[in-house]
Amino acid sequence: NKVYKIAAIPGDGIGIEVLPEGLKVLQAAADKHQIALEITQFDWASCDYYLEHGTMLPDNWFEVLKNFDAIYFGAVGWPDKVPDHISLWGSLLQFRRRFDQYVNLRPVRLLPGVPCPLAGREPGDIDFYVVRENTEGEYTSVGGRMFEGTEREFVLQESVFTRHGSDRILKYAFEMANNRDKKKITVATKSNGVAVSMPYWDERAEAMAAQYPEVAMDKQHIDILCARFVLQPNRFDVVVASNLFGDILSDLGPACTGTIGLAASANLNPERNFPSLFEPVHGSAPDIFGKNIANPIAMIWSGAMMLEFLGEQDERAQTAAADIMQAIEKLLLSGPKTPDMGGSASTQEVGSTIAQYL
Amino acid sequence: NKVYKIAAIPGDGIGIEVLPEGLKVLQAAADKHQIALEITQFDWASCDYYLEHGTMLPDNWFEVLKNFDAIYFGAVGWPDKVPDHISLWGSLLQFRRRFDQYVNLRPVRLLPGVPCPLAGREPGDIDFYVVRENTEGEYTSVGGRMFEGTEREFVLQESVFTRHGSDRILKYAFEMANNRDKKKITVATKSNGVAVSMPYWDERAEAMAAQYPEVAMDKQHIDILCARFVLQPNRFDVVVASNLFGDILSDLGPACTGTIGLAASANLNPERNFPSLFEPVHGSAPDIFGKNIANPIAMIWSGAMMLEFLGEQDERAQTAAADIMQAIEKLLLSGPKTPDMGGSASTQEVGSTIAQYL
């Protein structure tokens, strides 16, 4: 019987508040289905750790974390303490790159009991995935400044698209689309404006499409694609995008389903050479930290994604993940809810109730 | 009495259908207010021109067009005839750069009579401007490919942010915010991910903000900003963004107000050293070309923006622009409407009715 080794990292802000609820629910699901979890908690990857040690992570972070099966991550960032580009590039973005978590998988789903900001949409209408490239593309610190401090000053910023990086994310997304009923893929692009990298991305997408004759591919420019998330969210199945475009689409999608505070995500290394990382899409939200009103559902949903991924070959973990999703849906219909959803429950009440529904 | 010299360029697809309606309404407004217009039409900047001549524009296009007060532009692009990167970079993007139309101004407004895809929003709730940088940033063809054709292949794509380019668009937007009641500006960024250009953009925004102490600045990452266009569209006043982010926001905004087919835009050279260009946001829409069902309102609204800009010092042109907007609103309430808005009127019927309402 496999023991799943999980590194739990709360990080900053409401990450600290929601992680315990995630663990509570995970443990309840594991107990029910006799799954063995071994949880180790770390205080790294937080701005407080940085203020004390001058780095976001200890020197041996890679060696320590690489032995875990997964990282269960709260949120990082507290701009008043440490600038984002230090806290994020020093932790989360390191994990994604060094552990080659090249797939950022984000479900967009209209759930029952959640008010939808779009008019006339019902649960079931919206149900798709954003598959985001997670290691390269527009997210780089390559480039620099010239004529600094003068009127002629300018900055060059590189985007980097490798064939290796483009092909593997496209392959993942096409595989996924191919295994689903609709067999539809939408490729986000902007080849009419961003004139070097995006035509290349298109070219790789077309080469991949040729290998999946049953999957219908639709290339859409990011501007009109964002518009269609609002106007026709029901027409999507799998949406694949570069790092930046995926970042945008995977916030916009949950906004369209009213679940920006509920949205879960998985940062996957599909080959399982390194641990994958599971985290809520919402950030550390310093403005509501300490009030005990943070909604733990995104954290809990991320836990379900973790069990699903870990247990690919393990029926029990699959069932446990499905159970958690059912318990979340039950809570969304019958409460109690945190203030962001119109209720007055605390973070803990919501976590405990979901654990109990299991 | 000034004569306004206007170059009318239909371009491709429904550009050819909507431009005459725009001109019809412009002429009606001009007649009513005794404004002298001199319209010259060109068949350049179309894919048909390209197929015949091998270029999108004749050699002397710059010399010819620079003597006009404004360019009234339909739409360009017909991917089945000419790839977008040729047709667009060879025409529209040339105009924007060579005529230094560095401001792309796009109103986002919930109009009466237009069904809003967001639940519970009323006309008047949403009314703001996207001010988009229009000449540099992420839109470049600078970069290239290495290890071509091999597994190691990769592409570098430069974004270029100059102080000159950043400061002038920020200044335009801060001036605009300063002249409005709310005095609020939202600066789109992604400095936590796009780690060279966006921190620079933030830095220039902060420097500009220091010169406008009465304007409240809010910097928002593009991912959450897109989400807020859906969730809290009422909170915006002036949104300033780089070329790519502005492109995204100015499609998303109109989508949120149900006006993607109605949205107008101005490509401005505020110093009036060169002609400015006015065009609908919708493209050439080859799929509906020839059916005579294209909605001409975006073209007509762009004409109103043109009169407003041309007539900054000319009361009559200002009034004519306001009249056109009123006539559009009247039509939106009482019809007739094109099929995209649930009606069955033709492009011409809508154009003629608006002209008549004047």
Ligand SMILES: CC(C)[C@H](C(=O)O)[C@@H](O)C(=O)O
């Ligand atoms: C057609 C395309 C190049 C253009 C752009 O991205 O600028 C269009 O989307 C626009 O917004 O005017």
Ligand SMILES: CC(C)[C@H](C(=O)O)[C@@H](O)C(=O)O
């Ligand atoms: C915090 C930030 C760097 C991050 C990103 O842009 O990747 C976040 O927005 C996300 O989507 O995980």
